[in-house]
Amino acid sequence: MPKDVCDEEKLRVMVSLRLTQAEHAGLTALAHEHQTSQSQMLRRLIRTASGLPDVPDAQAIQTLKASGEELRRIGVNLNQAVRALHEGRAHFQKELSEGLLLVSRIVSGMQQTLEQSARLAQQSARQRLAREG
Template identity: 30%
Template sequence: MDADAQKAAVKSASRRYGEVTHIRFSADELASLKAIGEREGATVSEVVRRLVRAEAGHLPVASEALRPAIVDMADQLRRVGVNFNQAVRAMNHGRVAHDEDLEQALMAVGNLVRQFREELKVMTGGSRKAREARS
């Protein structure tokens, strides 16, 4: 990789992830991380991010086998969210009898749908290596 391409890759990673930290690993630990990365088609950085996400209780990054199903679920959730928005908008414009409790419930469910959809999108992002392989 030439110097310009390397600088562009670093800038791209900086925009995606923001913060940089430096961690020291033993030779055995680093070998384990590299082995996981090779098996998963990910960089050591991506392996560490996945481990941190798992420890923090976030959803994992989807495997390539699961990716199409998760993309489909995210699309279905987008459609559900659109329907919730239409229902609330109809109440707000007087086309449907207004019910404050129902409106609050629809908004709460809509927010949950959006949150879950965003988590699914994160799961399908994957590593840089995986995205480049799909391109």
């Protein structure tokens, strides 16, 4: 199973097809250009053509996991600060309030950036498929 297929999305159906020499050459070149297997390239093309999101590659998954872990650590720290405030172990400070607002803006910005990146990647993949198809 390819590295960039998520565990939840097991490959369960096998499809057999015949290609012309030219089609096979095109598929081989495209797969080589994207540094992936012919099977994975076909899955990417099918996902793009059918409007499904592309499965991220191993590097993208690792980057997302690292970002998620960083956000988790920020959340843990925020929870500790809020708990300390509620339990009376810390006093409200203007700097803390400003910091919380800043973190909220940063997280919202990250979310918007991720959503926009996903939309742009999908549009780009569709346009590339339309040109190459």
